[in-house]
Amino acid sequence: MSTADDTSPRPSSLLRDDFPPVETDAWRREVDRLLKGAPFEKAMITTLAEGLRLQPLHTAADLADGVWGASLPGQAPFLRGVRNAVAGPVPWLVAQELPAADPGDFNLALLHDLERGQSAINLKLDVAGRRGLDAVTAPPAQVGQGGTAIAGLGDLRRALASVDLAAWPLLLQAGASTLPVATMLATIARERDCPLRDLAGAWGCDPVAVASGGPAPALSVEVMFDHAAVLTSWASTQAPALRTLAATDAPWHEAGADGVLSLGLLLAGAVGTLREMEARGLDPAVCAPRFAFHLSLDTDFFLEIARLRALRVLWSDVLAACGVAPSREVAAWVHARTGERMLAKLDAHSNLLRGSTAAMAAVCGGADSLHVAPWDSLLPAPGAAGRRLSRNLQLILGHECRFGAVTDPAGGSWYVETLTREVGEGAWAVLQKVEAAGGLRAALASGLVHGLVDEAAKRRAARLARAQDSRVGVNRFCAARAALEAIASDSAGDNWHAGRRDAAEIATAGIGPVDPRGDAVVQFADLGGAAGRGATLSLLTMALGGDPAGGARAPWASLGAHRDAQPFEQLVARTARLAAREPRLARAHCVCLGDAGRTGPRLDFARGNLVVGGFEVSVGAFHQEAAAAVAEARAAGAALVMLVGLDETYPELGAEVAALLAKLPHPPLLMAAGRPSASTESLSRAGVDRYLYLGSDLVAELNGVIDALGGEA
Secondary structure (H helix, E strand, O other), X not given: OOOOOOXXXXXXXXXXXXXXXXXXXHHHHHHHHHHOOOOHHHXXXXXXXXXXXXXXXXXXXXXXXXXXXXXXXXXXXXXXOOOOOOOOOXXXXXXXXXXOOOHHHHHHHHHHHHOOOOOOEXXXXXXXXXXXXXXXXXXXXXXXXXXXXXXXXXXXXXXXXXXXXXXXXXEEEOHHHHHHHHHHHHHHHHHOOOOHHHOOEEOOOOHHHHOOEOOOOOOXXXXXXXXXXXXXXXXXXXXXXXXXXXXXXXXXXXXXXOHHHHHHHHHHHHHHHHHHHHHOOOOHHHHHHHEEEEEEEOOOHHHHHHHHHHHHHHHHHHHHHOOOOOOOOOOOOEEEEEOHHHOOOOOOOHHHHXXXXXXXXXXXXXXXXXXXXXXXXXXXXXXHHHHHHXXXXXXXXXXXXOHHHOOOXXXXXXXXXXXXXXXXXXXXXXXXXXXXXXXXXXXXHHOHHHXXXXXHHHHHHHHHHOOOOOOEOOOEOOOOOOOOOOOOOOOOOOOOOHHHHHOOOOOOOOOOOXXXXXXXXXXXXXXXXXXXXXXXXXXXXXXXXXXXXXXXXXXXXXXXXXXOOHHHHHHHHHHHHXXXXXXXXXXXXXXXXXXXXXXXXXHHHHHHHHHHOOOEXXXXXXXXXXHHHHHHHHHHOOOEEEEEOOHHHHHHHHHHXXXXXXXXXXXXXXXXXXXXXXXXXXHHHHOOOEEEOOOOOHHHHHHHHHHHOOOOO
């Protein structure tokens, strides 16, 4: 430790001054020498699902044009964030969603969590509510599914009982019910003498996204844009701190879009909303500070940082094209949330790893608000412990890791800066393609968006099936699948509190469709008055021109949702059905041939991939003689036998073992670890017709094995 009279010498130069500079060409020559003939492109360059090529070395020359990476924190185009100074240990909102179907349960969880680190209210309505329906009119399976069931003002009062609306920003995810619920929130604020100007948060919805993911809403896209215009006009004079317009990438992300494509479609949605608002009399300068971007996070740490940074730059470019000068007030405000597609039901604790990676990326990328899905979100009964871990994860990132004490932690890394530029350029190209097709709505109606997303989803699924992209606990490093209770139908728990369907209070609301150019304050008050008289969400929806039967379907098909783990969970479920029919059918035995030291890596590969499919795997000794290997396989009693050896052991020892196993009274199904080649021809002649190797389609191969064992579809 230095003291006041410390006379130790100070460094007179930087460390790099002690080393001669190395030119990139010289570095490349040395790398080629060390590769000893291996192709540089194959050994040193990584290609992401987005098509981006990650180089092994990045330098300042990669950003020579100065467009990307030249700004400072707090300066336009806000590449490095809106803040130019430290704003406390946790400068982002800890905005965890609360998995409670009942409003009272939501309230208990909210009050508990607000005292323990949560810093914002995140109210997500159930599927029924997001469609514009309630417990009276929605199908039973949609009531309480995926959010909190709010039938009317009384339910909302219960959900927010004893909560100071002026103290906590509120994020509202209400879909087609956004305007009615917003009027109810304003009514509750007035009842509690809370000035509307003190309300903060994000209350908007993305109409095109609402119509593109999940069941059809009861309101048309046009009507939802009318509602957004009324809400924005009302907030501009009554609640200026509220963000009332939203753009989300959730439908595209959950359907399988890659990071660049989903970012481009997110921007296309925001551009479309600007146009829709302008058509309703709201200038882009009025709308810009009202936007909240909802960005879904995936597992690629650096890519997610780059997406957040690129989004701010691209939004500044969009606003500049609309004649809106850059400022902190109109800079992109981003609520980041971990995407559901990364979650797994089996080995569910591995979700902690993915959530931690995504959360740290969001914080490093400068997210303004963050939700991290609890590790047990997909299990039949998620608990308070999962909520606590996700909440505390954010607090650890701020208070212990001190990410909040640094502005733009990733800034200055030539890799991150280059990746940010490439992501931004790719997303801008997507935006231009959509704009050339007439905008996002036209691109959806023509099938362009569906085609782009479907192509990306197929690439993603193929990379996962071949383990080019790893998911711990899903396609790599899986625990033994003996306990299968975690597998549940995706609709498990949907039928929430069926008795409530007849309990919703019904009242007549003398209101009609809103006029986006009319007096927003008066219309807002009329809706709030109807809710106060007992009008439920579905009654308000019908009065506003909606159709509870879903007749407001958009002129394009809804995109589906695809979790990464689903194909692998389906494999395990099929294997479990085999085990229930006859336990031996779900058992696999690895017959090891040759030298243990040299064959060990191939054994680890074979055993690990069989476990992925739900098989109970046993491993014996390493054998040099066929008779001993066959005796061991017979004793194991497994319906599937995997031969594991080196290529040079297969033509003789492997073929002899396979031939003897094939002659047993009840021969097992035979596989071999390794790529089919000349060395495996004798195996194939002896009865081995399935091979598992690095790069093979694991989902297809294991489904084929289960089919051969008599598995049900």
